[in-house]
């Protein structure tokens with residue numbers, strides 16, 4: 001294998017091997033752009049080093065050969081005393097990883113060559129400043145010396161000299177500083193700063209390899225779900241200097257605005273400086289446009305290069321450049337990060353420019369970005385009362401009463417209050433409170449703190465590390481700058497997109513994208529916001545491309561109508577249990593408690609017209625589109641009062657000697673129906689089989705509702721779905737009864753109803769015997785919630801709040817299997833069941849209605865295994881449409 005690639009040998013598609021930076025440096029080199037010569041050591045070399053603790057045997061010679069070639073080209077040797085070649089050593093993984101060791105500049109400088117550099121550059125100060133930077137960076141990143149020690153020494157030098165900025169230190173001061181820095185290295189690292197240039201370079205390369213397994217890098221990878229075995233590449237690049245006088249400088253630029261996508265000149269420039277100075281904020285940068293006045297030739301060349309890059313990458317690029325004495329050099333480029341809104345805008349702009357086609361445009365946006373655009377935001381005009389600012393950890397706008405512990409958060413939210421959980425920092429014990437809260441605010445911790453990570457996972461608004469706020473959880477209050485005290489119960493507002501914290505209630509405005517989906521804003525209108533226009537077009541691309549249909553999980557007309565506005569092509573799951581609550585609970589109670597056939601029939605008779613009305617409304621809302629109605633699923637005890645509450649009531653009545661016959665009867669029934677494991681108990685089809693008349697009442701209601709809609713010239717398309725089937729026999733029995741009821745209704749009303757009957761596949765046995773089940777089912781809908789629960793043996797109601805954080809931290813899975821389909825386990829059952837079902841019945845309709853139906857990654861999976869549709873909650877329909885389109889293009 002080859003471990004080292006010259007910049008002339010690579011290209012942008014070799015990111016696995018050369019890392020993002022190396023691949024793009026090679027690409028620019030091959031485009032003929034001015035890139036300082038250099039070479040890249042591959043991720044393979046890093047992997048060997050990490051596995052064995054040693055560099056691959058061939059690496060040293062390969063590096064020597066490439067260094068020789070570089071020296072020849074540059075006409076000077078690394079660290080040459082009278083005219084040194086200097087290089088930078090930078091890490092560069094496949095994915096950019098800000099948590100990692102970055103850069104060592106000026107490698108090749110030593111006590112001797114610093115003199116040569118001074119002479120060559122005609123600038124003694126510059127040479128000594130470069131040398132002290134090398135010792136500082138090398139000491140910190142390669143030898144592990146605490147960086148503050150160097151910073152402190154630098155501060156002290158400035159104090160002694162009574163100057164404010166380091167540019168005011170002269171060569172003599174810097175010379176002294178170099179001596180001091182070398183002393184720091186000697187004491188802290190227990191070795192001299194190496195004078196041999198090749199030793200400097202080799203140690204820096206090794207340090208980059210090792211940085212892959214640094215704590216911050218590992219944590220970052222876990223959070224961003226970057227595999228741990230990729231390794232990093234190392235780029236060795238000849239140095240160019242932006243700090244050689246006013247005709248030098250350094251800058252960053254975007255080929256278009258990363259916020260709006262508009263084309264133009266976006267970037268910053270800093271005269272007479274190195275890249276590090278920009279980051280350190282020592283002096284203020286100027287807008288890139290000003291470079292035109294400073295150095296027109298370089299400016300024009302830069303504009304040209306940016307155009308070349310955009311046309312070549314066909315995307316927004318960000319770049320870093322340096323001008324050394326009037327000569328422009330490109331130090332880095334990559335496809336630039338952008339806001340969610342800009343992603344949509346840029347994708348359509350590039351289509352209009354003819355750079356990409358519709359299919360490619362769909363690859364430039366994600367469902368997650370669309371979801372982000374659907375969050376409500378704070379009203380810009382009404383943002384008053386800002387009291388603090390933290391890190392924007394998880395987007396959204398949240399308003400609520402401040403509470404300072406999880407218990408209160410849960411208690412208050414149960415009683416209908418909106419709360420913001422305020423903590424110094426959160427830990428796994430706060431999970432319940434985080435779930436209950438509208439948003440989370442912490443005064444400590446960064447983007448990778450527990451609060452931030454968990455909130456992002458839950459899609460909950462979070463601001464963390466707002467250090468200006470003094471949180472006192474004991475006294476349940478927080479003090480904001482200026483001394484104002486926020487007590488428990490005071491309303492605050494937090495903006496997870498900007499990190500800002502406000503006192504009181506900041507009005508929230510709905511997202512324009514949601515307004516558009518709701519039909520309250522028309523993309524065709526002249527004043528349509530550019531963003532909405534872009535979303536509108538991308539959605540059209542997606543709808544044209546996708547094969548999967550998208551339905552909604554909805555069980556009332558209101559949700560159904562919204563779903564329709566959002567683009568639903570039917571209802572994939574109407575859960576009828578929601579129709580048995582409220583006023584009807586009493587009827588259900590009577591049904592459950594009935595002692596005689598007559599009593600039971602009476603309750604069913606009363607429920608029938610109510611159920612029918614529900615369905616008439618639903619079929620009307622979804623006229624012309626399929627509506628899958630699922631018969632009653634949950635265990636009956638869910639419709640009865642809580643056992644403890646009821647026991648107390650009975651005991652109280654007893655002690656007061658009040659009549660309590662009914663309560664007693666109820667209590668007996670609750671005891672009778674009580675199950676240790678209700679999720680695996682008397683529910684779903686099992687209910688239908690043991691409670692006479694229940695399912696047939698529901699079927700009758702569906703059939704009569706459909707007949708009524710037909711009579712009203714409607715186009716009802718009902719489908720009846722049986723839950724929790726494990727064997728075809730269960731389905732056959734229910735089906736026979738249902739067919740009979742339907743036939744009766746058809747005869748009575750004189751209409752042909754064409755009601756399809758199908759089943760959920762949500763138990764492993766159902767999936768394993770799908771071929772048999774398909775004999776009795778006209779459609780399957782995969783219930784991936786229960787299927788995940790039963791395949792993993794994870795209680796879906798408990799595990800996420802109990803041990804999943806630990807599982808995620810240990811990397812057992814990167815994301816909850818209840819959120820994204822577990823392809824290898826649950827997914828493989830879906831795949832084989834789909835195949836077996838279709839083998840029995842080629843026209844078997846296949847869908848999914850578990851939560852996964854609206855999850856981007858899962859949608860791609862369902863596309864791949866050939867399902868006909870996904871069904872998800874109304875709000876996720878646009879995301880599902882988009883991802884289905886992306887999956888198909």
Ligand code: PEP
Pocket residue numbers: 573575633762782783784785786787849850851
């Ligand atoms: C499922 O199990 O995936 C499903 C959709 O049904 P429910 O969530 O109602 O159990």
Ligand code: MG
Pocket residue numbers: 723762783785786
């Ligand atoms: Mg289920």
